Amino acid sequence: MKGEAAPAAEPISSHAIRMDAAALNAFMAEAFPHSRPGSRGHVVSAAPGHVQARLDPNEQALRPGGLVSGPTQMGLADMAAYALVLAHIGPVAMAVTSALNYQFLRPCRPGPVMADAHMLRLGKRLAVMDVRLWTDDPERPIGQANVTYAIP
Amino acid sequence: MKGEAAPAAEPISSHAIRMDAAALNAFMAEAFPHSRPGSRGHVVSAAPGHVQARLDPNEQALRPGGLVSGPTQMGLADMAAYALVLAHIGPVAMAVTSALNYQFLRPCRPGPVMADAHMLRLGKRLAVMDVRLWTDDPERPIGQANVTYAIP
Amino acid sequence: MKGEAAPAAEPISSHAIRMDAAALNAFMAEAFPHSRPGSRGHVVSAAPGHVQARLDPNEQALRPGGLVSGPTQMGLADMAAYALVLAHIGPVAMAVTSALNYQFLRPCRPGPVMADAHMLRLGKRLAVMDVRLWTDDPERPIGQANVTYAIP
Amino acid sequence: MKGEAAPAAEPISSHAIRMDAAALNAFMAEAFPHSRPGSRGHVVSAAPGHVQARLDPNEQALRPGGLVSGPTQMGLADMAAYALVLAHIGPVAMAVTSALNYQFLRPCRPGPVMADAHMLRLGKRLAVMDVRLWTDDPERPIGQANVTYAIP
Numbered sequence: 123m124k125g126e127a128a129p130a131a132e133p134i135s136s137h138a139i140r141m142d143a144a145a146l147n148a149f150m151a152e153a154f155p156h157s158r159p160g161s162r163g164h165v166v167s168a169a170p171g172h173v174q175a176r177l178d179p180n181e182q183a184l185r186p187g188g189l190v191s192g193p194t195q196m197g198l199a200d201m202a203a204y205a206l207v208l209a210h211i212g213p214v215a216m217a218v219t220s221a222l223n224y225q226f227l228r229p230c231r232p233g234p235v236m237a238d239a240h241m242l243r244l245g246k247r248l249a250v251m252d253v254r255l256w257t258d259d260p261e262r263p264i265g266q267a268n269v270t271y272a273i274p
Numbered sequence: 275m276k277g278e279a280a281p282a283a284e285p286i287s288s289h290a291i292r293m294d295a296a297a298l299n300a301f302m303a304e305a306f307p308h309s310r311p312g313s314r315g316h317v318v319s320a321a322p323g324h325v326q327a328r329l330d331p332n333e334q335a336l337r338p339g340g341l342v343s344g345p346t347q348m349g350l351a352d353m354a355a356y357a358l359v360l361a362h363i364g365p366v367a368m369a370v371t372s373a374l375n376y377q378f379l380r381p382c383r384p385g386p387v388m389a390d391a392h393m394l395r396l397g398k399r400l401a402v403m404d405v406r407l408w409t410d411d412p413e414r415p416i417g418q419a420n421v422t423y424a425i426p
Numbered sequence: 427m428k429g430e431a432a433p434a435a436e437p438i439s440s441h442a443i444r445m446d447a448a449a450l451n452a453f454m455a456e457a458f459p460h461s462r463p464g465s466r467g468h469v470v471s472a473a474p475g476h477v478q479a480r481l482d483p484n485e486q487a488l489r490p491g492g493l494v495s496g497p498t499q500m501g502l503a504d505m506a507a508y509a510l511v512l513a514h515i516g517p518v519a520m521a522v523t524s525a526l527n528y529q530f531l532r533p534c535r536p537g538p539v540m541a542d543a544h545m546l547r548l549g550k551r552l553a554v555m556d557v558r559l560w561t562d563d564p565e566r567p568i569g570q571a572n573v574t575y576a577i578p
Numbered sequence: 579m580k581g582e583a584a585p586a587a588e589p590i591s592s593h594a595i596r597m598d599a600a601a602l603n604a605f606m607a608e609a610f611p612h613s614r615p616g617s618r619g620h621v622v623s624a625a626p627g628h629v630q631a632r633l634d635p636n637e638q639a640l641r642p643g644g645l646v647s648g649p650t651q652m653g654l655a656d657m658a659a660y661a662l663v664l665a666h667i668g669p670v671a672m673a674v675t676s677a678l679n680y681q682f683l684r685p686c687r688p689g690p691v692m693a694d695a696h697m698l699r700l701g702k703r704l705a706v707m708d709v710r711l712w713t714d715d716p717e718r719p720i721g722q723a724n725v726t727y728a729i730p
Binding site: 372373375399400422424 | 676677679704726
């Protein structure tokens with residue numbers, strides 16, 4: 123149903139990335155000077171089609187019962203997706219979130235939260251990504267997001 | 275396709291509410307002691323089927339260019355939906371977000387952000403709500419959310 | 427968070443439409459020659475920012491228990507959103523569905539199904555719409571969709 | 579944020595299934611007597627946590643340009659998710675779709691369409707699944723769905 127011209131013949135996973143984890147973290151630290159590491163997280167690794175991010179939640183990221191709050195989870199998913207787009211298109215372009223659909227799957231206990239973002243499609247105007255959040259077992263995600271970014 | 279038994283014959287808008295704006299704000303201030311007013315927002319009004327909330331974003335709620343960040347917007351939508359559920363089922367039950375779908379519609383400039391949450395369906399196990407965020411004109415929303423809460 | 431240039435100052439509801447209900451139905455009958463009225467539905471009215479569509483489900487649109495099937499509901503929501511886009515941009519452009527999020531709210535009993543599609547934002551590249559499906563009472567929708575179309 | 583009691587300690591992939599592909603196809607043929615194979619598809623394989631389905635679209639499943647229509651894609655995603663739920667809970671229970679979020683990723687050319695449905699979480703009341711649709715290359719999906727079923 124999507125009539126937009128398909129990208130080149132190679133799958134997205136063969137694309138080269140333009141920014142590695144260090145470059146992504148430096149870019150985001152400058153872009154979001156007011157956010158703290160304990161609420162934003164950082165990029166652990168970046169590869170073609172995949173970025174892994176990690177958050178060590180601070181006290182304000184928790185909600186009653188000591189669980190990591192929903193907005194904190196969604197913020198981490200958004201950050202991982204943003205990093206995945208930047209890794210592929212580079213720091214020059216201004217990409218903006220167009221839609222974020224989040225499913226809360228299991229209670230998110232305190233401690234490090236990992237986010238694996240995979241590219242589903244990188245088009246000229248839209249990037250669509252799948253993001254899984256997990257704590258102790260990647261096979262038992264605590265949340266799943268589908269994130270769409272508009273590329274200018 | 276939804277086979278769950280339908281609620282009673284009257285539309286949800288005729289249901290009585292069990293908590294007003296003051297009760298909702300007191301409940302949430304106690305439930306989220308670490309969150310600050312500038313990041314969480316507060317309930318302005320509560321009526322059958324409708325809650326209005328407001329956020330006056332603090333500096334940490336902004337992103338580059340001075341726009342209100344995506345996670346801040348999604349957090350406000352989640353809070354308004356939570357308040358709408360509580361208004362109808364009362365403070366005794368523990369409701370948890372099951373899914374939150376958010377569409378970013380327009381840039382969210384700094385200043386007060388309003389959120390109008392309307393009940394689409396209040397079932398025995400799930401509440402589904404529509405939330406619109408706006409700044410200067412409710413007819414030109416800056417974001418729209420569909421939020422599902424699981425009711426224990 | 428959405429950095430895309432905002433549309434002109436007037437709200438979308440003041441835009442003129444370029445196709446009325448008759449023109450929309452003629453266009454879609456030609457575009458989908460294989461679909462039957464009982465599975466596709468037709469446009470009842472078109473106005474700035476709003477299209478109403480109606481489906482009289484045929485036997486193949488039903489599922490066990492005589493309820494209208496989920497794909498039939500989602501197809502009607504998609505058609506109403508498509509008509510709403512066409513009403514505003516005219517028949518020349520090829521618009522394609524980019525995302526469709528559907529919430530099943532209540533059992534959809536057989537008989538006429540109405541769909542009210544409202545424009546949330548009509549940008550240069552994306553149109554985002556809210557669609558409500560109902561049978562006997564618009565205040566008690568049987569389903570709600572958020573539909574995004576990409577505009578070439 | 580999801581406070582629902584977590585399932586037993588083993589990951590979902592270790593659960594046994596209660597219906598295989600043949601049993602699922604027999605059940606659905608009886609449940610949907612009016613749907614035709616060319617519009618509904620069939621189950622290819624069923625394993626713990628995973629069902630694969632296939633659709634050979636008939637003429638009415640196509641839209642202009644010969645592409646497989648959006649509702650056909652969403653119907654296949656819904657069917658694969660339904661089969662995945664049934665495979666785990668058995669044919670006795672009546673499960674109903676609660677929400678279906680679909681992302682159109684690439685044009686869906688005619689010919690066989692495959693759907694891989696994976697369980698993200700199987701709770702007592704809700705099952706949440708990821709479904710990928712593809713034609714020639716599973717690494718280049720034509721669509722992605724997140725489907726939630728309510729379990730009675």
